[in-house]
Amino acid sequence: MYRDRGYIFGSIEVKAPTANIIHEFLHKFKNSNAIKEIYNILPINVNKKIYQIFFKEKYDGMISSILYENGVIYQNDYIENNVETVNALIRNQSAKDLKSELSKIGEIKKFTLSEINYHEYYSDFFELTEQERTIIYTAFMNGYYSMPRRLYLKDLEKMTGISKSALEEYIRKGTEKIIHNWINSNIPILYSKDR
Template sequence: METRKGGTLDFVSLDFKIMHEGCTTAITNDLKDLVIRMLYCHPFKDRGYNWVVIEAKSKDRSLLGKYISTMKGHGKVKAILETKHNVKNSSVRLSLIEGYDGMISSLAYEMGAIQKLETVQNGEESWRIVLPAINRDTFFDLIGLYGKVVDFRIRQVDYCSPTEIGSKLSRMERQIVRVAYDMGYFEFPKQVHLKDIAEKTSLSIPTIDEYIRSSQRKILSFFIENFTM
C-alpha cells in the first residue's frame, strides 16, 4: 500500500450557514425560540447511521416537548435512545440515531474533519468545520448539494504550530495519528479503514479507534480554546 511521505498536514477552518433541505433543521422554522447544538456525533457508515447527541434550549419550556415529539416522527430520525431534561437552564439533551446519507456530519467525516461545531436556529444551520486543506475544494463543491449555502468563509489555520498541538497528545496518540495519516485515513475518499491501521500496528480495532478519537478530542479542545464560533 502506498503511503504519504513527509510534510506537515495543513488545516483550514470552514465557516458557513446553510438551509439544509430534508433535515430536522426545518423543525426550528416553527419553533422560533429554540436553539440546538450538536454535542457529539459518531458516524457508523457501514451500518448507515450516525449516533448523535444534541442539546435543545428555549426560554419557553413548552417548545422542548414539541421539539421532542416532532423529532420522533421525523424521517431522518431512526430512534431516540434517551432524553435528559435540565429544568435549571431550560434545556433537553437527546441521544439519537439518524440516517447517515444526506447529513453534513457524514460529509465532514468522509473529509477527515477533526472538528465539527453546529448550531441550529430559525431553520438555519451554522457550521464550523476544521479539515485537511487538501479536501477543501471537494467539500466546497459538495456542500451545495445539501441545500442553499447562505455564507461560506475559508480560513487557513496557521496561528498554531505542530509543536503546540502535538504537546496535547500522548506519544502513542501521536504515533497512531501519524500512521493513520500516512496511510491515507484522513483523505477523501478514505484510502484505508480502522482494520487496516490495526493490522499495520498489531493493535485491536477498538484501541485504534479510541486513540484516534482521543486525539481528535484533544485537537478539537485546542481549537475551541483558541477561537470561538
C-alpha cells in the same frame, strides 16, 4: 459513524425559552425522516431549559456524513430559526470540494473557510490554561506519560523551575479537563448499544 451500517450516532444541545418550544422541537425531531432512534434526553440545566439529546440518524445525505467523508476532525452544529450553522475542523485538502458537496443536500446561505493554528484550537477545545498546556506538553514530550516513565516530577521541576506540588496540580487539572471534554464529545460512541 457507521457508513457500512447506514447510520451516525450524534448528540445535540437544545436550548429554548420555554418548555413548550423544547417539546415542539422534540416532536419534530423524533418524526424527522433522518432520525432513526433517540437514545436519551439528559437535562443539562433545567432552569435554563438546556437539554442534551443522543440519537441515531441515517448516514446518507447528512451534513455529518459529508464532513466525515471529507476527514472532519471536529464538528459543532447550532440550529436557530430553521437555519443550521456548522463549524467544522477539516484538513486543508478536503476543503476545496466541500461546498459543492454540501450544496447538493440544501441551500448554503454562507460558507467561510479560514486556516487555524491546531495548537490554539485544541487548547481552546480542552479549555487548558497556558500553564497547563505548557506543562502537559513538556511532560508528554519528555516521557512523563511513557511506560516505563522516562521523566519524573523532580526532573520536570528542574526543567521548568516550578515546584513538584504545582506541577502535579497543573497536570491533574489539565488532564481532568482533557478527559472531561473528550468524554463529553464522545458519549454517543461510549454508550452505543451496538458496541
